[in-house]
Amino acid sequence: MMLTRRSFLAATSLAGGAALVGPFAWRQAMANEPSELKIPELIDARDHGQSISLKAQPGKTSFYPGRESETLGYNGSYLGPTLRVHRGDDVEVAVSNTLGEDTTVHWHGLLIPGELDGGPHQTIANGATWRPVLPIRQPAATLWYHSHAHGRTAEQVYAGLAGLMIVTDDEEKALGLPSEYGIDDIPLVLQDRQFEEGILAIPQGMMTMMHGRQGDTLVVNGTVNPFARVPRRRVRLRLLNGANARFFNLSFSDGRAFHWVASEGGLLESPVELRSLHLAPGERAEILVDFSDGRPATLETGQNASTAMMRMMSRTAGAEKEAVVRFAPQGAEASPVQIPDQLSSHAHLEASQAIRRRHFEMTMDMRQMMSGRSGSFGINGRSFDRGRIDQRIGLGDVEIWEVSSAMMVHPFHIHGVHFTVLSRNGSLPDVRDRGLRDTIVVQEPVELLVKFTQPAETLPFMYHCHILEHEDNGMMGQFSVS
Ligand code: C2O
Ligand code: CU
Numbered sequence: 001m002m003l004t005r006r007s008f009l010a011a012t013s014l015a016g017g018a019a020l021v022g023p024f025a026w027r028q029a030m031a032n033e034p035s036e037l038k039i040p041e042l043i044d045a046r047d048h049g050q051s052i053s054l055k056a057q058p059g060k061t062s063f064y065p066g067r068e069s070e071t072l073g074y075n076g077s078y079l080g081p082t083l084r085v086h087r088g089d090d091v092e093v094a095v096s097n098t099l100g101e102d103t104t105v106h107w108h109g110l111l112i113p114g115e116l117d118g119g120p121h122q123t124i125a126n127g128a129t130w131r132p133v134l135p136i137r138q139p140a141a142t143l144w145y146h147s148h149a150h151g152r153t154a155e156q157v158y159a160g161l162a163g164l165m166i167v168t169d170d171e172e173k174a175l176g177l178p179s180e181y182g183i184d185d186i187p188l189v190l191q192d193r194q195f196e197e198g199i200l201a202i203p204q205g206m207m208t209m210m211h212g213r214q215g216d217t218l219v220v221n222g223t224v225n226p227f228a229r230v231p232r233r234r235v236r237l238r239l240l241n242g243a244n245a246r247f248f249n250l251s252f253s254d255g256r257a258f259h260w261v262a263s264e265g266g267l268l269e270s271p272v273e274l275r276s277l278h279l280a281p282g283e284r285a286e287i288l289v290d291f292s293d294g295r296p297a298t299l300e301t302g303q304n305a306s307t308a309m310m311r312m313m314s315r316t317a318g319a320e321k322e323a324v325v326r327f328a329p330q331g332a333e334a335s336p337v338q339i340p341d342q343l344s345s346h347a348h349l350e351a352s353q354a355i356r357r358r359h360f361e362m363t364m365d366m367r368q369m370m371s372g373r374s375g376s377f378g379i380n381g382r383s384f385d386r387g388r389i390d391q392r393i394g395l396g397d398v399e400i401w402e403v404s405s406a407m408m409v410h411p412f413h414i415h416g417v418h419f420t421v422l423s424r425n426g427s428l429p430d431v432r433d434r435g436l437r438d439t440i441v442v443q444e445p446v447e448l449l450v451k452f453t454q455p456a457e458t459l460p461f462m463y464h465c466h467i468l469e470h471e472d473n474g475m476m477g478q479f480s481v482s
């Protein structure tokens with residue numbers, strides 16, 4: 001069954017809005033106008049001879065009718081297409097840059113060698129094209145790609161340089177999970193943005209450096225106040241926290257349960273029934289939601305789930321829930337397919353296989369911060385230095401990484417690996433720490449079990465906080481694998 005994505009809301013257009021005076025009245029008028037959720041274009045590498053073109057470009061985006069914002073996108077004005085790749089294939093991506101400034105494109109979650117990873121060393125100058133051939137060798141998963149130009153990452157991503165990448169394989173297809181893209185397999189890139197009278201604003205200043213760029217408006221796939229029609233059956237949502245710094249705590253307005261089926265590294269071993277889900281910047285999750293009863297439901301988020309200090313300072317603070325996407329089930333009821341009890345089976349790593357422990361503490365230099373200089377964030381007290389390799393790791397080694405945070409909550413991300421969480425705060429991890437991960441929330445100290453399967457000799461991999469302003473301001477280190 002194909003649903004058309006034509007908006008039936010177009011009739012109730014926004015002619016009245018512009019007549020109101022003042023930002024508050026203007027915002028109120030605009031805030032209540034839902035628009036149909038945009039679905040990023042799907043590019044399946046197999047339909048394009050395993051060769052995809054991405055062009056990073058400036059553009060203009062109307063988040064609100066009649067208000068044009070200056071934005072960045074891949075092949076469009078904001079965000080990029082969803083790239084679908086198949087396990088076993090080699091996919092060439094030609095990334096060209098017409099931004100007028102340097103950029104890079106990092107494949108977040110893809111297990112590929114360091115020289116293909118698109119980190120801060122892999123600069124694509126304005127006017128240049130980078131053509132990595134990506135070997136897809138990992139299980140089905142929801143990944144993403146985004147700018148990683150050091151010092152410019154936060155602003156470039158905020159302006160729109162991010163997109164999804166879906167890896168699929170035969171095992172996943174055999175499970176019969178919902179997989180009609182944009183119909184019952186729906187990508188949701190969750191972001192928050194700041195608008196001034198409907199125009200995208202880029203917050204600056206010390207508070208922004210301190211707790212990251214946060215905005216007063218949620219944007220999903222570039223849509224403000226989105227509304228999505230879904231078929232009356234079980235639907236898969238592929239969630240990406242693509243915000244610079246905002247933490248989401250997601251649940252449905254009617255309290256309905258859903259099944260969490262995949263973490264960053266792909267399918268969980270078995271589905272987990274949940275009523276709420278936390279998603280830190282950089283994290284992904286796939287969930288199955290049953291809409292067969294035909295009742296509308298709104299995916300909502302609670303307040304920024306961060307430290308008390310951050311909550312106090314956050315512009316998005318408060319106990320109120322905010323709507324993320326309103327879902328309206330349509331059409332005839334279809335009895336929901338059973339969710340398989342077993343989704344995947346991973347070869348289990350044992351902690352006893354680890355040959356080394358390393359400790360990482362995410363640190364902040366308050367004096368440096370107050371002086372407004374960059375480099376006020378670090379790991380183990382050292383700020384990022386592109387000329388310094390912080391860790392040297394043996395190819396194939398298994399290690400335990402202990403990660404803690406001196407202040408605030410930081411989502412810790414490691415390139416080129418998927419890991420599991422061994423412990424949180426000295427105890428067994430939380431249910432939401434399950435699965436293969438590449439990004440994990442660090443409030444309490446965690447122990448991660450990591451196997452290094454990808455070489456990084458000519459160019460190093462990164463590990464960093466995924467609050468992009470912290471990363472840009474030095475909370476990042478690099479490692480070689482050989
Ligand atoms: Cu999603 Cu190093 O980044
Ligand atoms: Cu990454």
Ligand code: CU
Pocket residue numbers: 409410411465466467470471475
């Ligand atoms: Cu951080």
